[in-house]
Amino acid sequence: MNKLISLFILSLLVINVFGKIGGKRVLVLLDEEQVKSTHSDFFDGLTKKGYELDFQKTDSKVQLQKYEDFLYDHLIILSVENDPTLTTNEILAFIDGGNNVIIAGSSIISETIRDVASDCGIEIEEDKTAVYDNFNFDKSQNDHSLLLADGLIKDSPIIVNNVKLPILFRGIGHKIRDNVLNYGILTASATAYSGKQSTKAAGKLQGKRVGLVSSLQARNNARVTFSGSLELLSNENLRNTKVSNKEFVEQLTSWTLQERGILRASDLSIVKVNPTSTDNNSSSTILLTVKDDIQYSLKIEEFQNGQWVPFVGKLQLEIICLDPYIRTFIQGNKQGLYQSTIQLPDVYGVFTFEGTVKVPGYGNLQSLVRHPIRPFRHDSYERFIPSAYPYYAASFSMIIGTFIFSIIFLLHRDSTKPTTSN
Known part of the structure; x- marks a missing residue:
């Protein structure tokens, strides 16, 4: 059920713009x-x-x-x-x-x-x-x-x-x-x-x-x-x-009359390269985390001689949250498939994955999909960071010092007798 819901959400977020024939x-x-x-x-x-x-x-x-x-x-x-x-x-x-x-x-x-x-x-x-x-x-x-x-x-x-x-x-x-x-x-x-x-x-x-x-x-x-x-x-x-x-x-x-030079996109896929055991089907498809390695895949075809054939060219992919954080070009293969492995930025928010093809004489193609990129979970961070060792040492030294001081203070007895007046 979660997988079906995720695919339904993805279908709502995908926008493909191409010419009509x-x-x-x-x-x-x-x-x-x-x-x-x-x-x-x-x-x-x-x-x-x-x-x-x-x-x-x-x-x-x-x-x-x-x-x-x-x-x-x-x-x-x-x-x-x-x-x-x-x-x-x-x-x-x-x-x-x-x-x-x-x-x-x-x-x-x-x-x-x-x-x-x-x-x-x-x-x-x-x-x-x-x-x-x-x-x-x-x-x-x-x-x-x-x-x-x-x-x-x-x-x-x-x-x-x-x-x-x-x-x-x-x-x-x-x-x-x-x-x-x-x-x-x-x-x-x-x-x-x-x-x-x-x-x-x-x-x-x-x-x-x-x-x-x-x-x-x-x-x-x-x-x-x-x-x-x-x-x-x-x-x-x-x-x-x-x-x-x-x-x-x-x-x-x-x-x-648009008998040639019209592009269309299909089979958009964004998945994690190495999903962890905590990732279920829906999270590997929809929920992404900062610095995840993902595989972006898109199929592009052109209308030629009355039928759709693979389009071989270059796809510009931008991952945008207000400003583009990643901009790269993907070369298509003979089947018109554009694939690339990308590491997500170390910033969380709602990002737009925008794939565009702009070739003189061809129709403008724009494939948009919006994905939320979430921060690390509280249990996903490293427990001990090497750069923080001095702070760890200072904290433990304060704890040890306080403990020693408390023992000395509690067990210490004054050896001098109190003076009395006649």
């Missing part, structure tokens, strides 16, 4: 109906994966949630010249609910989309501007705004990987904020610049700081991707075998 309901907002035909390959790819696409005009009245329940899992907005009926707060609330958004625009961006992008760390250039490059452009069309971009993100291969050919891009640029939550998925080359379409004069945004496609992964694992080019997703570019638009769009879309 499985949502297939997609709302697609379009300015023009013809986009459905010019970008049919992009939509067909989503349909083949089981996504349920609901096409609506941007000026039609739609709802993202009803009675505090979201009606869709993902939102795709293409060609955003007109303000959608959805407000900025509604879209941001959709993101705050853990849902994903894909936005692709052109040379004119509506104020609502600009506000959403700004809140997501993306500062879009002024309307009727474009990104130009006098060196890295499609020379077959002699158009300096039709870029051959190859500035792919390097530090997160989980987002886009194995894209060898350049990517055809024509559209508006943006600046991405210096934030750990933002990723510059595709940036321009060092010779590129953002300028007005009328004069083609260079503006302040130049070089590799010009963002072409950027993403945000929020702390709740919601993902938002903004592309300054609607042509990036068109059938013409996706079918062009001289560029890698198809591979790039497929990988970026699957990552944004």
Whole structure:
């Protein structure tokens, strides 16, 4: 019975935070109906994966949630010249609910989309501007705004990987904020610049700081991707075998819709390494004592190709009571199991065992469990401490001295006779 109670308490104290998967309901907002035909390959790819696409005009009245329940899992907005009926707060609330958004625009961006992008760390250039490059452009069309971009993100291969050919891009640029939550998925080359379409004069945004496609992964694992080019997703570019638009769009879309890079934790275990005879089952699982040697174990998996597979990386473990008393890193094995033997601090209280994984491109994983760490029992302390021997000697010497003095005082007789007066 004690063991069952302990396991029940442990289940109440464990908190696992990871991304959600499985949502297939997609709302697609379009300015023009013809986009459905010019970008049919992009939509067909989503349909083949089981996504349920609901096409609506941007000026039609739609709802993202009803009675505090979201009606869709993902939102795709293409060609955003007109303000959608959805407000900025509604879209941001959709993101705050853990849902994903894909936005692709052109040379004119509506104020609502600009506000959403700004809140997501993306500062879009002024309307009727474009990104130009006098060196890295499609020379077959002699158009300096039709870029051959190859500035792919390097530090997160989980987002886009194995894209060898350049990517055809024509559209508006943006600046991405210096934030750990933002990723510059595709940036321009060092010779590129953002300028007005009328004069083609260079503006302040130049070089590799010009963002072409950027993403945000929020702390709740919601993902938002903004592309300054609607042509990036068109059938013409996706079918062009001289560029890698198809591979790039497929990988970026699957990552944004949380088909990859999602982590989950399970099988959390915290046990004493050498339980004593006084430790019963419940105390070895729940009740810990200062300076105990414990074994921390956690299994982590990632969602890949429609199934959960072991995740091999590093787990940061912190043992916290107001401040971290222990911070260490645990390397996982091929089975995705993270184990380490740790000695608890010489401080008692309620401690939080916090295991976190933060890898660029992967969802944030946080596994929390709270354990009380108790002090030693009164009979667990050492009886005689070597450093206290002088105090022991002083105490016993006082006892012996008092005993000798008492014997002498009680047994001593005065040998002189008292004097008497006549």
